[in-house]
Amino acid sequence: MSKRHGSYGFDAPWALTGLILGALVLAGLAAASFALDILAAGLAFLFGALYTLASAASHLYTTRRGRFAVWAEELGRLRGDERLLDLGCGRGAVLLLAAERLEQGRATGVDLWRTQGQSGDAEPVTRANAEAEGVSERVELVTGDLRDLPFGDAAFDAVVSSLAVHDIPAAEGREQAVREAYRVLRPGGLLLIADFQHTADYEETLRGLGVVDVRRRDAGWRFWHGGPWFRTTFVEARKPAG
Ligand SMILES: C[S@@+](CC[C@H](N)C(=O)[O-])C[C@H]1O[C@@H](n2cnc3c(N)ncnc32)[C@H](O)[C@@H]1O
Numbered sequence: 667m668s669k670r671h672g673s674y675g676f677d678a679p680w681a682l683t684g685l686i687l688g689a690l691v692l693a694g695l696a697a698a699s700f701a702l703d704i705l706a707a708g709l710a711f712l713f714g715a716l717y718t719l720a721s722a723a724s725h726l727y728t729t730r731r732g733r734f735a736v737w738a739e740e741l742g743r744l745r746g747d748e749r750l751l752d753l754g755c756g757r758g759a760v761l762l763l764a765a766e767r768l769e770q771g772r773a774t775g776v777d778l779w780r781t782q783g784q785s786g787d788a789e790p791v792t793r794a795n796a797e798a799e800g801v802s803e804r805v806e807l808v809t810g811d812l813r814d815l816p817f818g819d820a821a822f823d824a825v826v827s828s829l830a831v832h833d834i835p836a837a838e839g840r841e842q843a844v845r846e847a848y849r850v851l852r853p854g855g856l857l858l859i860a861d862f863q864h865t866a867d868y869e870e871t872l873r874g875l876g877v878v879d880v881r882r883r884d885a886g887w888r889f890w891h892g893g894p895w896f897r898t899t900f901v902e903a904r905k906p907a908g
Pocket of ligand 1: 677678753759779787810811813828829831
């Protein structure tokens, strides 16, 4: 993976802030317990503080480095001439990694630019990141809803998404987003969705659409947001060819 020049913010900033504050509070309680000679409580709070700190470190590593490394490997399979769509591209972490590989292709990112899933999410920020990575001429940014994509059928050779579909609160909405991803994908094209929730539902939706070449797999420790209980799963599918 090449060095990143853009500014990509933090995934789930509220979770990271909560973990850091939690570790500080627990450390304070441990210090107070030791000062009052309550050894058992002090040790318990200290263990809690270290555990929470380790979770914060895992989250920070994933959001700043791990997810980029994992996606760079996944995108290594692109030929370089594809039309690729990134669903919920945010500040462009995946979109711009893809654009680097698409020397003869095009990378389109669609988003509603909400900030609760990622800090500082805004189209001008993503545009500036595309400039910073030197790929802006291959990148198109579109404001649109994943549940009603503003693209024609079979418009893309590859559709990817990272930690975006779960942001849609209702199950019907998430199902609609997966249906839309499938609709805009050309026959034979690749669909790759990374998420930490609902991935079994995405697979079921795709099977219901007649996709047999679909599987789920763990994205590994580099994509943990705080520990193994908050892991990321890839749903990978090939749209049946014609
Ligand atoms: C956690 S961020 C992930 C951003 C980016 N994929 C990444 O990995 O850095 C989730 C993104 O999904 C977008 N999003 C959530 N619901 C959406 C919807 N219904 N339509 C379009 N974008 C949506 C949010 O605006 C946000 O940018």
